[in-house]
Amino acid sequence: MTIDLTTEQTAEQSVGLDDPTVPAHRLSQLEALESEGIHIIREVVAEFERPVLLFSGGKDSVVMLHLATKAFWPAPVPFPVLHVDTGHNFPEVLAYRDATAERLHLRLEVASVQDYLDDGRLRERADGTRNPLQTQPLLDAISGHKFDAVFGGGRRDEEKARAKERVFSLRDEFGQWDPRNQRPELWNLYNGKHRPGEHVRVFPLSNWTELDVWRYIARERIELPGLYYAHEREVFDRDGMLLAVGPYSSPRTDAEAASLRTEQVRYRTVGDMSCTGAVLSDATGVQDVITEVAATRITERGATRADDRISEAAMEDRKKEGYF
Amino acid sequence: MGTQLTHDATPAAEGGLLTELPGTLLRLATAGSVDDGKSTLVGRLLYDSKSVLADQLDAVERVSRDRGLESADLALLTDGLRAEREQGITIDVAYRYFATARRAFILADCPGHVQYTRNTVTGASTADAVVLLIDARKGLLEQTRRHLAVASLLRVPHVVVAVNKIDLVDYSAERYAELADDIREAAAALGVPDIRTVPVSALVGDNVVERGSVNTPWYDGPSLLELLEELPTGEDPDAEAFRFPVQVVLRPQGAAVAGGAEEFRDYRGYAGQVAAGVVRVGDPVVVLPSGRRTTVAGIDTADSLQTGTVLAEAFAPQSVTLRLADEIDIARGDLIAAADEAPEVTQDVEGTVAWLSDRPLRPGSRVLLKHTTRTVQAVVRDVVGRLNLDTTALDPAEQLDLNDIGRVTLRLAAPVAAEEYLTSRRTGAFLLIDGQDGGTLAAGMVGDALAAVRCPAQRPGAYTI
Numbered sequence: 001m002t003i004d005l006t007t008e009q010t011a012e013q014s015v016g017l018d019d020p021t022v023p024a025h026r027l028s029q030l031e032a033l034e035s036e037g038i039h040i041i042r043e044v045v046a047e048f049e050r051p052v053l054l055f056s057g058g059k060d061s062v063v064m065l066h067l068a069t070k071a072f073w074p075a076p077v078p079f080p081v082l083h084v085d086t087g088h089n090f091p092e093v094l095a096y097r098d099a100t101a102e103r104l105h106l107r108l109e110v111a112s113v114q115d116y117l118d119d120g121r122l123r124e125r126a127d128g129t130r131n132p133l134q135t136q137p138l139l140d141a142i143s144g145h146k147f148d149a150v151f152g153g154g155r156r157d158e159e160k161a162r163a164k165e166r167v168f169s170l171r172d173e174f175g176q177w178d179p180r181n182q183r184p185e186l187w188n189l190y191n192g193k194h195r196p197g198e199h200v201r202v203f204p205l206s207n208w209t210e211l212d213v214w215r216y217i218a219r220e221r222i223e224l225p226g227l228y229y230a231h232e233r234e235v236f237d238r239d240g241m242l243l244a245v246g247p248y249s250s251p252r253t254d255a256e257a258a259s260l261r262t263e264q265v266r267y268r269t270v271g272d273m274s275c276t277g278a279v280l281s282d283a284t285g286v287q288d289v290i291t292e293v294a295a296t297r298i299t300e301r302g303a304t305r306a307d308d309r310i311s312e313a314a315m316e317d318r319k320k321e322g323y324f
Numbered sequence: 325m326g327t328q329l330t331h332d333a334t335p336a337a338e339g340g341l342l343t344e345l346p347g348t349l350l351r352l353a354t355a356g357s358v359d360d361g362k363s364t365l366v367g368r369l370l371y372d373s374k375s376v377l378a379d380q381l382d383a384v385e386r387v388s389r390d391r392g393l394e395s396a397d398l399a400l401l402t403d404g405l406r407a408e409r410e411q412g413i414t415i416d417v418a419y420r421y422f423a424t425a426r427r428a429f430i431l432a433d434c435p436g437h438v439q440y441t442r443n444t445v446t447g448a449s450t451a452d453a454v455v456l457l458i459d460a461r462k463g464l465l466e467q468t469r470r471h472l473a474v475a476s477l478l479r480v481p482h483v484v485v486a487v488n489k490i491d492l493v494d495y496s497a498e499r500y501a502e503l504a505d506d507i508r509e510a511a512a513a514l515g516v517p518d519i520r521t522v523p524v525s526a527l528v529g530d531n532v533v534e535r536g537s538v539n540t541p542w543y544d545g546p547s548l549l550e551l552l553e554e555l556p557t558g559e560d561p562d563a564e565a566f567r568f569p570v571q572v573v574l575r576p577q578g579a580a581v582a583g584g585a586e587e588f589r590d591y592r593g594y595a596g597q598v599a600a601g602v603v604r605v606g607d608p609v610v611v612l613p614s615g616r617r618t619t620v621a622g623i624d625t626a627d628s629l630q631t632g633t634v635l636a637e638a639f640a641p642q643s644v645t646l647r648l649a650d651e652i653d654i655a656r657g658d659l660i661a662a663a664d665e666a667p668e669v670t671q672d673v674e675g676t677v678a679w680l681s682d683r684p685l686r687p688g689s690r691v692l693l694k695h696t697t698r699t700v701q702a703v704v705r706d707v708v709g710r711l712n713l714d715t716t717a718l719d720p721a722e723q724l725d726l727n728d729i730g731r732v733t734l735r736l737a738a739p740v741a742a743e744e745y746l747t748s749r750r751t752g753a754f755l756l757i758d759g760q761d762g763g764t765l766a767a768g769m770v771g772d773a774l775a776a777v778r779c780p781a782q783r784p785g786a787y788t789i
Contacts, residue, residue: 025561025602025639029349029428038643039597042571046656046697071595071643073626074588075576156419164416170762182416183764184442184680186449187753188597189694193762207430209421297378 030216037064037204038071039188040167041151044202045071045078047192048149052109052142054324055081057097057225058270060153063213064204066222068151069104080107082147084138086130086272087114088248093270096225109145111137129275132318139175139322148199149192152324157209158301161316167206173197175322210268210300211293218286229289230266230281241277249274268293268300348557353432353447353480355471356457361488363397365457365526366420366433369549372533375422417443426553441727444471445678445767448478449753452558455548456485460493460523464506469514470713476515477676477729477773479749482555483511484520486548490540491525497542514716522548559600559749561639565665566601566609567751569696570594570658574645593624593645594654599696599750601662602639603646608663611654612741617663622647640750657698659741659751667743667751671736673702676711676745676773677756677766679724685732686723691765692757693736696750701737701759708732731772745769
């Protein structure tokens with residue numbers, strides 16, 4: 001290590017120093033969010049026996065894992081990662097997931113919805129979406145591995161029910177969230193106490209917005225699965241969304257078949273192939289995406305998630321049952 | 325409460341400004357009474373900063389129509405829970421996010437009537453500023469004084485009072501001047517450190533985002549949003565003594581990290597978030613509660629270690645890892661502090677608590693006390709009194725009930741480096757936790773935090789236990 005007595009300024013700090021509203025010893029917004037996230041992750045490792053981080057290869061979980069590597073460097077990330085695989089995931093995202101776990105020497109646990117369907121513990125839904133089917137394999141994995149803290153990449157700006165959820169969010173022995181009986185969360189003193197069988201969901205990105213996540217990805221030069229950037233893909237229209245043609249989603253009606261075409265698209269969120277819509281986009285790089293997200297008039301879940309359109313309280317109802 | 329917003333309106337922040345990095349992050353908490361237009365004001369701030377998007381607005385308008393309202397009820401943007409929509413009330417603090425080209429904001433929207441103390445204390449605990457609404461027609465209510473008292477108690481650095489519905493008093497300069505005087509007087513009496521006022525109409529939009537409303541030619545000050553953009557964030561680290569609660573000890577011991585495992589075989593660092601002040605390499609520090617002294621040998625982050633740069637200093641609230649010159653026994657829960665300005669270590673804590681549990685707090689109660697990264701067992705020795713928020717007097721009390729704020733004395737099973745909340749928000753705050761079910765029972769502040777409310781002349785930090 002070389003000795004350099006001047007304080008190294010990151011690009012972020014330089015921006016801050018040019019701004020007259022940022023005195024020398026004040027953090028920029030992204031630095032403040034990063035510091036808060038690292039603090040939360042360290043608190044969990046210090047206070048829980050068996051934490052696990054939900055890692056799907058989606059951008060939020062990628063940023064969360066990036067914070068975890070920074071929180072413990074030069075020591076390795078001291079917990080495994082868990083993915084609930086619907087069986088309908090994008091192949092390139094699964095490849096990214098596996099490569100990331102290997103690069104960081106992480107133990108990857110996979111809970112497979114397909115296994116549950118194959119042996120009859122779960123049945124396919126009429127609408128074909130598998131997102132709601134993830135809850136049982138998730139809860140079984142948590143209890144099976146005795147995980148007591150589960151990091152999730154949820155953000156409060158995503159959805160109204162999430163806007164009211166705590167950073168440390170208690171789940172009862174059935175994995176249920178009780179939105180009316182949440183612990184008050186004061187200062188930065190997080191209360192992780194729980195009884196045997198209960199666990200705590202922890203959301204280190206609670207205070208981040210979609211734009212913050214993208215700015216941080218740019219700042220940290222974080223690599224993402226390629227489908228977050230504009231690419232050509234065969235798509236069709238369903239329920240006002242653009243769905244990709246693939247092994248798990250194809251036109252079911254004549255109207256859907258008639259809409260079949262190739263477009264330049266990207267994904268704002270990455271979930272199950274059968275219910276995650278693409279958006280038309282020519283944003284091929286991270287700066288283009290930041291410009292696009294800043295100018296958009298539709299929220300990311302509104303634009304891309306069929307499962308949240310079912311009712312006003314779709315997310316709250318799923319969360320109460322133990323969903324992410 | 326409705327307001328007219330259409331999709332065609334051009335939000336102030338449109339035009340690519342948001343692609344630029346906002347400077348800093350300001351944490352806000354709202355406070356107000358029923359029907360003072362808080363939801364409308366929050367909706368206006370969110371909408372004009374382009375934080376409400378078309379599909380959210382569509383949903384709000386659809387539900388508003390279903391309820392027979394003539395215009396969009398912006399409270400529906402934040403009342404997200406099923407029970408809230410069913411009952412038409414706000415139950416819980418909602419967090420909202422908006423940004424301008426200059427700054428990003430986290431807004432804790434605190435309901436004014438249900439679980440009042442719990443929600444306001446929660447929102448104020450992390451706030452850099454409280455935005456307090458009053459209705460220009462009604463003036464200062466008892467509720468307003470309570471809001472000011474809680475902001476003062478929680479030591480929120482700034483309070484911005486939006487004198488709302490100025491349109492309904494015919495944009496009267498005299499009425500605004502009268503109210504501004506009342507507010508300043510009340511704030512001074514309650515020990516609020518920094519108070520600012522701005523005349524607004526959330527419904528019409530006067531002075532909310534743009535300054536210089538033609539309706540208020542007598543007001544040449546900043547708009548509400550401009551005020552919020554210019555407030556200093558948080559505490560000034562240069563004015564505080566260094567405090568660093570240890571979260572975890574990092575010892576890779578040759579474990580595989582992505583590159584350079586050998587280089588860090590003997591690495592030993594203390595990871596945490598700087599709670600207050602600034603620390604520089606070479607600074608003498610003391611480790612509490614042991615009292616051992618050493619100096620800071622190095623300050624690391626993942627970035628500095630990966631790029632081989634050397635950090636000369638760290639400041640609050642950065643998350644860093646400290647290396648110390650001497651090998652001393654340090655564990656989670658210890659506090660590393662500036663050697664010449666260290667806090668006292670004690671097993672007897674006198675504190676002010678906001679009681680948040682249905683079960684009353686009585687002398688003899690056994691609880692857990694969580695202070696920084698240290699959790700110890702505690703027994704309630706005495707309930708000294710209960711704060712009357714209306715008179716700011718400390719009334720005698722046998723016990724504290726839900727939503728009471730009062731003074732207690734606690735005996736701890738192990739020492740903590742507790743210091744006055746008046747001196748340091750981060751190292752003066754504590755939680756009381758139920759050892760049986762793990763529930764959070766109380767928000768606590770070390771020392772007589774009420775001193776500021778009752779005796780503003782003693783601010784800041786002059787009071788001793």
